[in-house]
Amino acid sequence: MRIDKFLWCVRYFKTRSIATNACKKGHVKIDGSSVKPSRDVYATDKIEVRKNQINYKIEVLDLPPSRVGAKLVNMYIIDITPKENLEKLDLLKYSKEYYRKKGTGRPTKKDRRDIDDWFEKPTSEKEPDQEDTDKL
Template structure:
């Protein structure tokens, strides 16, 4: 917004807007096909253009961002948010249940290994928790 940047690599842009923690992680994501433009994988050296929409997969998290302006240097998160528009659909944003909120199954000490019946109950409980219906 201050200085006009002519050319900017996608890996550097994704690092600058804080999608990835390091530039090398952004480069690896591009090489692994985790960053897409119109369904096509793009190389880390791809030149970013204002108005383009990128689909990014980072672990189980999926993001859809539109480039508003180019940012060359990494800044604080509030400032970096001005350089892109998050267009991630709400079902993708909250579409997965976090493993941090999963029930922790514990058995009392000394009860031994679970029986076949116990194992089925544990599997049913896990299946119900991670079901998409709920």
């Protein structure tokens, strides 16, 4: 089975074309060497996949006949990724900036409410209501 098809079958990539592009860019290695998308995969191969700034390492147990469900993936691969790499994933979640990039258009309702909350004056310095000014 081709490496790009295998990675798609075991759900490391959402589409096969994304898996193919990852192989072409050199993000996929078998036994330490970069591979082309057409490289065949065999049982006991150790695959290293760089995805989202994390180096995942997997060992092939068997080849699936086609794309498998998420619950059945463990029958075909063993995840041997070091814990340090998985801890980097948690750090990346915390280090990301706000969920929206600057300059991507108008603020959403949630953004506007957050901005209003940020600039809201404390209750002690609250301006008098319209009714209060009418009484003066």
